[in-house]
Amino acid sequence: MDNIEATRQYLKSSLEISGAIASALDDSGSRLEILSRKCQSLEASLRPICTQDFSFLDMGDRIDGVLCSAAAVLKVFDAIHPLENSLLADPSSDLCTYVSDTKKFEEALKLLTDNCTLALGWLQEILELLQDKAVVSNEFSLLNVKKSLRILQELQAMEEDAHLDGGLLSAAFDKLEVEFKRLLKANSLPLPLSPLTSSINQQTTIPALPASLTGKLQAIIERLHANGRLDRIKSIYVEVRGMNARRSLQALDLSYLEIPTAKFEDIHSIESHIEQWGKHLKLVANHLLEMEYRFSGKIFEKIGADAWKGCFAKVAIDSKILSFLQFGINVARSKTDPIKLLKLLDIFSILNDLRLKFNQLFSGEACEEIRTVTKDLISRVINGACEIFWQLPAQVKLQRPSSPPSDGSVPRLVSFVTDYCNELLGDTYKPLLTQALEIHLSWRNEAYEESIIFAQVFSIVKEIAVNLDAWSKAYEDITLSYVFMMNNHCHFHNLRDTMLGNMMGDSWLKAHEQYEDYYAALYLKHTWGKLLPILNKKDILSVAVAVSSSDMAKRLNTFNVAFDEMYKRQSNWVISDETLREKVRKHIVEGMVPSYRSFMKNYSLTMENDEKAVKCTKYTEQNLEKMLWSLFEMKITKYGSMKQVHFISKIKQMSAQLFTLATTV
Numbered sequence: 001m002d003n004i005e006a007t008r009q010y011l012k013s014s015l016e017i018s019g020a021i022a023s024a025l026d027d028s029g030s031r032l033e034i035l036s037r038k039c040q041s042l043e044a045s046l047r048p049i050c051t052q053d054f055s056f057l058d059m060g061d062r063i064d065g066v067l068c069s070a071a072a073v074l075k076v077f078d079a080i081h082p083l084e085n086s087l088l089a090d091p092s093s094d095l096c097t098y099v100s101d102t103k104k105f106e107e108a109l110k111l112l113t114d115n116c117t118l119a120l121g122w123l124q125e126i127l128e129l130l131q132d133k134a135v136v137s138n139e140f141s142l143l144n145v146k147k148s149l150r151i152l153q154e155l156q157a158m159e160e161d162a163h164l165d166g167g168l169l170s171a172a173f174d175k176l177e178v179e180f181k182r183l184l185k186a187n188s189l190p191l192p193l194s195p196l197t198s199s200i201n202q203q204t205t206i207p208a209l210p211a212s213l214t215g216k217l218q219a220i221i222e223r224l225h226a227n228g229r230l231d232r233i234k235s236i237y238v239e240v241r242g243m244n245a246r247r248s249l250q251a252l253d254l255s256y257l258e259i260p261t262a263k264f265e266d267i268h269s270i271e272s273h274i275e276q277w278g279k280h281l282k283l284v285a286n287h288l289l290e291m292e293y294r295f296s297g298k299i300f301e302k303i304g305a306d307a308w309k310g311c312f313a314k315v316a317i318d319s320k321i322l323s324f325l326q327f328g329i330n331v332a333r334s335k336t337d338p339i340k341l342l343k344l345l346d347i348f349s350i351l352n353d354l355r356l357k358f359n360q361l362f363s364g365e366a367c368e369e370i371r372t373v374t375k376d377l378i379s380r381v382i383n384g385a386c387e388i389f390w391q392l393p394a395q396v397k398l399q400r401p402s403s404p405p406s407d408g409s410v411p412r413l414v415s416f417v418t419d420y421c422n423e424l425l426g427d428t429y430k431p432l433l434t435q436a437l438e439i440h441l442s443w444r445n446e447a448y449e450e451s452i453i454f455a456q457v458f459s460i461v462k463e464i465a466v467n468l469d470a471w472s473k474a475y476e477d478i479t480l481s482y483v484f485m486m487n488n489h490c491h492f493h494n495l496r497d498t499m500l501g502n503m504m505g506d507s508w509l510k511a512h513e514q515y516e517d518y519y520a521a522l523y524l525k526h527t528w529g530k531l532l533p534i535l536n537k538k539d540i541l542s543v544a545v546a547v548s549s550s551d552m553a554k555r556l557n558t559f560n561v562a563f564d565e566m567y568k569r570q571s572n573w574v575i576s577d578e579t580l581r582e583k584v585r586k587h588i589v590e591g592m593v594p595s596y597r598s599f600m601k602n603y604s605l606t607m608e609n610d611e612k613a614v615k616c617t618k619y620t621e622q623n624l625e626k627m628l629w630s631l632f633e634m635k636i637t638k639y640g641s642m643k644q645v646h647f648i649s650k651i652k653q654m655s656a657q658l659f660t661l662a663t664t665v
Helices: 002-087 097-128 138-162 167-187 195-200 211-225 231-247 259-264 269-297 305-318 321-331 340-351 353-359 367-396 414-424 430-443 449-472 476-493 500-504 504-525 551-572 576-608 609-614 621-629 647-652
Strands: none
Touching: 002 500, 097 167, 097 195, 097 211, 167 211, 167 231, 167 259, 167 269, 211 269, 211 449, 231 269, 231 305, 259 269, 259 321, 259 340, 269 305, 269 321, 269 353, 305 367, 321 340, 321 609, 340 353, 340 367, 340 414, 340 430, 367 430, 367 449, 414 430, 414 449, 414 476, 414 500, 430 449, 449 476, 449 500, 500 504, 504 576, 576 621
8 A cells, every 4th residue: 555655646746747848848839930930031041152152162172173184184294205205216226115105105195185085074164163253253263264274175186186197196107017018028038939849849948937026017016906007007018928929939930821811722732831830839829828828827816817817818819829720710611622631630630639728728708709719610620521521432433434544554543542541540530530520420419430430431442443443444445444453453452451451351352352363364365465376376397398488577577566566555554563563574574585586486497598587577585575574664754753652742742633522512
């Protein structure tokens, strides 16, 4: 109860205090309302003054910013002056320092421009504030701001002028271009190319670019590239290296690259140039262009592949690579001819050898023109070679209406075709022809078979055989046709151990050997065999009966007339093979001379006392034998050396009309 009473008293006292506080708060609220109204009135009266103070405070901050930027401008401006004298000097004396100072000058001018731009922005705003007469009317301050603004604008213009033609930085870049050209020319020496080098495939040493020179050239390129002058430096590089490439080519006789297109119609007239072209193209690609590829890649490697490959492509064109390719295209465009097939295969071989090198050198967009011309050349070579190959049997057949040789020798066409087939089947051309046919058929989505070449060569030989049969029937003198067939069968028989002979087989060779003997026997029977009965006529000699001298003289005269006529007729006939020629002459001598000797012995006995009979003796035994041994000799002045000559040398002496293919079959 005591506690409850004490609590009641505490609560009563608290209520009394709360009432007193509430009364005091009521009095304070009235006073705060009065103060609030007074503050609002004061605020309205001080607002213009507060606004003016804030504007001056803001302008002070901006002036501080201008001072900082202007101070930086002055420091940069002071740093530029020492660099000016360095850039006016000759860069060749100390290129590294010159390039470094050029870079410093660029950076200083850029910093100057940046700070000028910042300060100009601040000053422009301050000028606008000062020009507001509601803020301040201090003309002296206004003039100073305008003057400062003008000075900064002039400093900013310095950087722009330095880059313009005639400006200090522009002049420095010009000097670097001159120095780049000087260094490049001083280290650009013609590559020692020579006809001797190309003929023996000697490796030409490609000079290496000194590291110190590379560094200098790269420093110049990097500096000029950063200032938009890469195209100019590339032009200088192409000019110098292109001229150096042309100087390197002066050691080679490349006049054949300028041969008019019309002269390519006769493949024989440019045959030697094709071989020369192949040697020179390999020399240019493997040495000259390889060197330029390395040089441009090394010098421009920090700029990027597009830059150096573009330069290399232009230098390659200056090295006449397009002229080389065009020469090959002109050969492929020339009139169809069997020799052209071999020449196209030669070109194909050269291009095949250079395939990897071309892929290395001429990759990338910059070399697109060179690659396009190269693809065109390859396409023309393969298509042209295969077209001629497929036409060969038909073109042999086209020669059938021509006349056989008047001396019964082996026709040039036969010698040409057999040698030609041996070339196609040889180790040099057969792999090339196989590869060309594989590519050609793949373009037509057809498969290549090994038997294709053999079947085509067999067709050629078959057409030659039909031609020989037709030509043998063209002779009016059948005995000459025997000589003709004997010659040609001997020619085919002699193909043993050749590519063509091995392909045709032993039975084919033996058949020609048998036909050779067969026609030799027919020749002997129908020519000299007809003279023997005159000499070998049986005479009945006895003691009681004597042969009349007039009969013996008549027989000798008949023999002389027949011998003279036959010898005269056959004196222009030819047996081409020396072994066959000796064999036939031996048979003639062995058949005629003993009979003539026996006859003349009897004749001498019969006409011993008859002076007129002595006059009928026209030939001695020795003279007759000598004349027979002189038959069928090759006429060197007409046909050239009797020895076998190389195929290529032989076809050079042939008439341009020999086995020339028609444009269409």
